[in-house]
Amino acid sequence: MEKDIVKESREVAEKIIKGEFRLTLAKYYLLWSTFPIVSFALYLINTRYPFLNYPIALFGYLYYNFKIFSDFSKIVERVYGIKKYNKYSDIIYTAVWSIPTAMIFIGYEFNYPYLALAGFAILGINYSFFVYFCLKKSFHDFHYYDLLVMMTFIAYIVSVGICVTLNICLTKIMWIPFTLSWIYASYASFMEVIEGE
Template identity: 40%
Template sequence: MEKDLVEESRRVAEKIVKGELRLAMAKNYLLSSTFPLVLYALSYFDPWHPVLNFLAVLIGYFYYDIKAFAHFSRAISRIMGKEKAKNMVINRRNIISLLWWEISMIVLGVGVYYRDLSLVLIALSSFAVYFALVVYYLFKDNLASEDKFFDLRYYDLLAWSVLVGTLVYIGFSYSLHMTRPPEIAWIPYTLAWVYAGYASFMEVIEGE
């Protein structure tokens, strides 16, 4: 009887945590889908400082990412305790992951602006290693742990694959062809991330 109660409590906690994480991801997907629009709008009003514009927008979105997942961490604290939340969210691997992503984006932005192919290739290689490690650890954690708090969905893979493809296209367009890719180059990214955000929200709603 006691074992059944423990198992049921674990399942309930797992469901709540999954919902909170998916909700945080949904918000992140939808907000991040506006990144190109905000960047182009800022560049329109201030075309003289493209690198500063890029960094300003990147820092703004980075701040929101931290804020969104801090909210997720607080939710986990209420459900499973502060120690568990710290181990799940504010751990060394997640911090390194965030910094890795932001530094790679900065290197790509600088490489694109100065049309430096070596910087672009470094950034794209960094992204490739980053995504390979993310997928590896996601599968590893899900196989090794009894508590499976994240389910990798097809729309997660779609969103991130389209993002990588967009970054590769834009990086090479700037550095090899010396031309600015059209604004429509960002449309697949925006659509994919809006869809991932919508699908994530629907997953949370249907799971309640």
């Protein structure tokens, strides 16, 4: 009897966490699907100081990205009664994403194409590990739209890196498949949460 109650409560906790994680991913996908559009809009609006557009957009997006996953970790902590991340995770998270981003910015703005390309490569590797550890190493399922998001992001990074290195200006159209696939993944994730309730 007691074992059944423990097992049932564990299953309920798993279901709550799984639903919350999928909702977190839906928000994450929706947030980043708008990044190319917002960056492009900033370049149209702020023509006086264009070098500030990318850092401004990125800072805002990284802040909300951190907030989305921070909210999820608080839910995990409440459900399981344990803290999932130690105090150094914020510093590591910031460094892992900020260093390659700074490399891209410096390489692009100061005409060091190989530095920008290296930054794009590191960003792609970081993202691949992020997806792997979040989805495969935990209690969450990996869906086809997660794979679609991963592939379009890596393709976007590679294509932008090649364009920066070869000085080809195609970056204004390359964001379209990225944005559409991420919006679709966000929608599919939201629908999964709604249907699972």
